[in-house]
Amino acid sequence: MSLRHVAVLGSTGSIGVSTLDVIRRHPDRFKVVALTAAKQIESLANQCIEFNPAIAVVSDVDGAKQLSELLRDKQLKTQVMYGADALVTAVTDSDCDTVMAAIVGAAGLVPALAAAKAGKRVLLANKEALVMSGDLFMNAMKLGGGELLPIDSEHNAIFQCLPAQFTKSPQPHLGVEELWLTASGGPFRNTPIAKLAFITPDQACAHPNWVMGRKISVDSATMMNKGLEVIEAFWLFGLPLEKIKVLIHPQSVVHSMVRYRDGSVIAQMGQPDMRTPIAYGLSWPERIDAGVGRLDLTQLAALSFSAPDHGRFPCLALAFEAAKLGGTAPTVLNAANEIAVAAFLDKGLPYLQIPVVVEHVLNQIASSPASSIEHILSVDAQARVSAHQYICQISG
16 A cells, blocks of 8 residues: 555544554554644644644634744744635635544635645545535545545444445446435433423433543434434435435444445444544555454344434434525535534523524525525525524523
8 A cells, every 4th residue: 555645624623533543553554644623733743743744724813913923943844824715715725635524613615625626535534524515525526536435433434334336336237225324313312391391401411332522422412413413414425315314323333334226234343432433434445454443243132223203413414404495405414513503502591492593594594596606605695694694592
């Protein structure tokens, strides 16, 4: 395997840190050429000192000044940049051939799309690239001629369970009937619904199985993350929406499954550790050590599966509704959810009001064709304003 040059977008987040951990184990296979972070300047500085990338990007000029000061006299070749345009530069001008797209939220959309157009191997951990611009993004990948490797554990599992030729061009004769996305159910799958009104941000962020950032942890608790993953799976694998199912699987051992026409079900199993799909994406089609402990099946008492209750998880139902509407509806869904979750984490919105805000904004903004990135970003901004206004209204 030749040396791969990797740009890590969102390098100080949980996915970024795990990516660098895998890379650290294989210095003969991977070289870091770009690192980006928003506000965690000291963490980014430490990463730059270790990996000496050609480019480091932060969100604003103050962060760039702070990072430059921290890197002064370290004898690095790293060029410090800032802003949205610099994120695009990081994936187009840094001599990278592989991009880990791990910036959380809509901010990661433009650089991920730029990487697709530039023909890179895109390791997609940013949900919004497909949720907001699925058709545009998949067309960009096709025209750019690069490789798309899903990094979400569920989509990575499905990728591994599908025939190789199916991922390039879905064909009925290959017998794929359904995709089953598994979900842990989060920390509140058994909590009495009446008690959900009093859930705190810290409780919502205490995921029972996975180590994740606060925003995605809340999305796991509401199961919005699974709804967004359904939309992603629709674009990634080309099956009709009705053939994409969700199952609650509390043990998080089976990461997802594919059901075939002959009655077979193929599942991918492993420890709940994101380094496994990250290592697979970095090294595909080979497999390398990810630093993950082996799964000991003899220590598993049972594996259980159940259908999700949309009454307990209304965000999942809203995501399916947005997916059926198509066009910019998933963009509205995602934007409204980001604003609602941020308000909840700031203790300005009760937990049970998150889906209320999302549903209100979905009803306020009619879906339209997702015809261009400019239109998508305009709708995204409109949905955020609407969500802010509604939160202020109901918060009194």
